[in-house]
Amino acid sequence: MLTAALPALALAAAVPFAGGAPAHAAGKPIAKVCGPKHHYVIGFSQVDFTEPYRQHVDNEMQQLVKKYPQFKLVIADGQASDNTQTSQVENFITQRVDMLFISPYESAPLTPVVSRAYKAGIPVVELDRKTLGKDYTTFVGGDNFQIAKQAGEYAAKTLLPQGGDIAILEGLPSSSPAIERLNGFKAGIAGNPKLKVVGVQPVDWMEDKAVTVFSAMLQAHPDIKLVYTSNDLAAAGAYIAAKGAGKLGQVKIIGTDGLPGPAGGIRAVAEGQWAATYVYPTGAAQALHIAKQVLIDCASSVAKTVTVPTQRVDPANAKGLYAKLKF
Amino acid sequence: MSEQLVHPAPGRAKRRNPLAYFVRFQSLIGLVLVLAGGVVFSPRRHGQILFLAPDNIGNIIRSISETGIIALGMTFVIISAGIDLSVGAILGLSSVLTASLMINAGWGIVPTLVAVLVAGTLFGTMQGAISTRFGLQPFIVTLAGLQAARGLALVASHDNFINISYGHGPGLAPPAFGVLGDRLFHNIFPVAALVFLALAVVAALVLNTTRFGRYIYAVGGNERAARLSGIPVARVKIAVYAITGLASAVAGIVHAGQFSFGSPNDGAGYELTAIAAVVIGGTDLFGGSGSMVGTIAGSIMLGALANILQLNDVSAAMQLLATGAIIVAAAALQSFVSRRDREALR
Numbered sequence: 001m002l003t004a005a006l007p008a009l010a011l012a013a014a015v016p017f018a019g020g021a022p023a024h025a026a027g028k029p030i031a032k033v034c035g036p037k038h039h040y041v042i043g044f045s046q047v048d049f050t051e052p053y054r055q056h057v058d059n060e061m062q063q064l065v066k067k068y069p070q071f072k073l074v075i076a077d078g079q080a081s082d083n084t085q086t087s088q089v090e091n092f093i094t095q096r097v098d099m100l101f102i103s104p105y106e107s108a109p110l111t112p113v114v115s116r117a118y119k120a121g122i123p124v125v126e127l128d129r130k131t132l133g134k135d136y137t138t139f140v141g142g143d144n145f146q147i148a149k150q151a152g153e154y155a156a157k158t159l160l161p162q163g164g165d166i167a168i169l170e171g172l173p174s175s176s177p178a179i180e181r182l183n184g185f186k187a188g189i190a191g192n193p194k195l196k197v198v199g200v201q202p203v204d205w206m207e208d209k210a211v212t213v214f215s216a217m218l219q220a221h222p223d224i225k226l227v228y229t230s231n232d233l234a235a236a237g238a239y240i241a242a243k244g245a246g247k248l249g250q251v252k253i254i255g256t257d258g259l260p261g262p263a264g265g266i267r268a269v270a271e272g273q274w275a276a277t278y279v280y281p282t283g284a285a286q287a288l289h290i291a292k293q294v295l296i297d298c299a300s301s302v303a304k305t306v307t308v309p310t311q312r313v314d315p316a317n318a319k320g321l322y323a324k325l326k327f
Numbered sequence: 328m329s330e331q332l333v334h335p336a337p338g339r340a341k342r343r344n345p346l347a348y349f350v351r352f353q354s355l356i357g358l359v360l361v362l363a364g365g366v367v368f369s370p371r372r373h374g375q376i377l378f379l380a381p382d383n384i385g386n387i388i389r390s391i392s393e394t395g396i397i398a399l400g401m402t403f404v405i406i407s408a409g410i411d412l413s414v415g416a417i418l419g420l421s422s423v424l425t426a427s428l429m430i431n432a433g434w435g436i437v438p439t440l441v442a443v444l445v446a447g448t449l450f451g452t453m454q455g456a457i458s459t460r461f462g463l464q465p466f467i468v469t470l471a472g473l474q475a476a477r478g479l480a481l482v483a484s485h486d487n488f489i490n491i492s493y494g495h496g497p498g499l500a501p502p503a504f505g506v507l508g509d510r511l512f513h514n515i516f517p518v519a520a521l522v523f524l525a526l527a528v529v530a531a532l533v534l535n536t537t538r539f540g541r542y543i544y545a546v547g548g549n550e551r552a553a554r555l556s557g558i559p560v561a562r563v564k565i566a567v568y569a570i571t572g573l574a575s576a577v578a579g580i581v582h583a584g585q586f587s588f589g590s591p592n593d594g595a596g597y598e599l600t601a602i603a604a605v606v607i608g609g610t611d612l613f614g615g616s617g618s619m620v621g622t623i624a625g626s627i628m629l630g631a632l633a634n635i636l637q638l639n640d641v642s643a644a645m646q647l648l649a650t651g652a653i654i655v656a657a658a659a660l661q662s663f664v665s666r667r668d669r670e671a672l673r
Contacts, residue, residue: 087634
């Protein structure tokens with residue numbers, strides 16, 4: 001029965017595409033084809049497959065999508081390249097996927113193609129990183145500014161109330177989380193004037209860059225007491241640099257991501273290597289829920305922003321969390 | 328296509344002919360095979376072959392437009408028995424300069440384009456001059472050029488990226504520049520792809536119909552003989568690096584226009600894709616033979632292959648493995664035939 005209905009449905013889906021007008025009018029369902037009886041393809045354009053945080057997101061997505069038998073999830077590897085990721089979104093548009101999930105490698109370069117997908121009537125959920133402008137259905141992500149501000153306040157009030165030199169290792173500056181985390185942390189430490197930021201450098205989310213950059217920072221500023229990093233990988237790199245400089249006891253490390261598993265930040269805090277990290281949830285559950293609302297429940301409007309909450313991982317709760325969470 | 332200076336012995340000629348024709352058109356045959364594979368394996372939507380959809384073809388050409396433009400320039404250099412590793416870095420420098428001049432310095436489109444094209448050409452010319460004047464290997468000189476161009480890009484961008492927003496007023500770029508990111512003909516064909524196709528025609532004409540083109544084959548085939556025949560070898564060699572500099576600058580402008588973004592990291596790794604396209608196109612890495620049509624076919628083949636695999640949700644790993652296999656196959660075929668050529672002359 002379903003196979004007989006599919007050609008008719010596909011034909012019905014094609015007609016609005018031929019017209020080209022956006023289909024997000026009030027009262028009408030967001031998706032052109034919706035309802036619990038059909039099968040849907042969700043195309044997920046991921047930044048790359050090699051970063052641990054990205055793998056964590058992909059794993060959670062693949063686990064959670066099993067709860068929705070109508071959904072088929074296709075994850076594409078953007079290989080950390082604007083051109084490759086743009087091509088993949090273009091291919092998803094060609095394949096007329098029912099929904100697009102995307103974590104854009106860089107905000108501005110991916111905006112044109114995401115906008116095209118949105119205007120072609122494909123609902124778009126942006127995960128963790130945003131494009132510019134408003135051409136998307138929902139953004140699911142943590143409030144990077146707030147998470148970083150909490151980290152800054154923890155540093156200012158609890159870790160280093162007596163003040164001192166601190167360093168910041170940023171993410172790739174052209175991606176939205178990096179900018180927000182940098183500004184948030186600076187806002188968080190503003191309450192303690194005895195804290196002095198002696199170095200801010202981008203390490204593009206990468207561990208090897210963090211080792212090189214932080215080693216150089218420790219040479220230039222030997223009294224650094226704390227380093228805030230934009231992701232767990234960079235914190236791991238900072239740890240290696242501090243160890244190499246013989247300053248493990250002196251430098252407190254704060255990471256972001258809070259990845260589970262043996263290579264993640266939760267274990268590093270549990271073992272006393274870092275002072276703290278902040279869990280940045282993947283948002284996979286929330287993104288799939290939006291997909292369910294749009295595609296299965298035929299919703300005519302959904303939330304524009306879904307903020308996923310964070311949690312601080314510190315020596316008090318790290319061991320418990322490490323035992324509980326899986327990569 | 329190699330120029331035959333000596334005819335083979337009559338008895339051998341017949342055995343060579345079919346293979347020689349195959350090799351001469353190897354890149355076109357390869358392209359046809361890949362396109363056929365694309366049609367056969369293409370997903371279908373109520374009868375329509377997605378691979379052949381006009382916007383999909385447009386997507387394929389758009390995806391290889393920048394590396395393709397660089398590959399056009401690279402063909403000249405490789406046929407002349409040289410190599411240029413700095414092309415990706417010059418693309419990054421050019422995209423940063425484009426963004427910086429329009430956004431930070433408030434220049435108009437024409438002065439910006441002229442400045443960027445001149446800068447790229449000069450950079451290439453300098454590399455060619457250093458290599459010829461001091462007898463240094465182009466590999467080394469352009470490797471150094473790669474580092475220098477990346478460094479200059481970081482300086483020009485103040486270690487950051489530059490967003491290009493359009494409008495009128497300070498800090499905004501002239502809206503007309505945004506056309507590079509647009510699609511024409513009912514929103515189907517990307518302008519970036521059209522730029523590549525137009526330049527491809529020009530490059531093919533220059534290589535195949537001008538005296539300069541013939542000089543390049545001569546210099547690459549046998550530099551000493553070329554010099555003895557009165558060809559200005561040093562000037563030809565410098566000129567081909569000027570061409571790659573110019574091509575990379577054009578690619579950088581297209582990059583900035585397509586993505587509204589100029590970053591010092593743009594174009595990283597593009598030099599290898601460009602060289603792959605040239606080699607797959609049948610050009611001998613040691614110089615003296617090759618064709619622009621081959622490079623164009625090679626570029627499109629790589630883009631089509633990536634597209635087929637992506638449309639079928641095949642992992643990126645397969646794409647990389649397949650590209651590697653095709654490069655080796657093309658080079659082996661090229662080497663096999665040139666060995667047969669040399670045997671025929673004995």
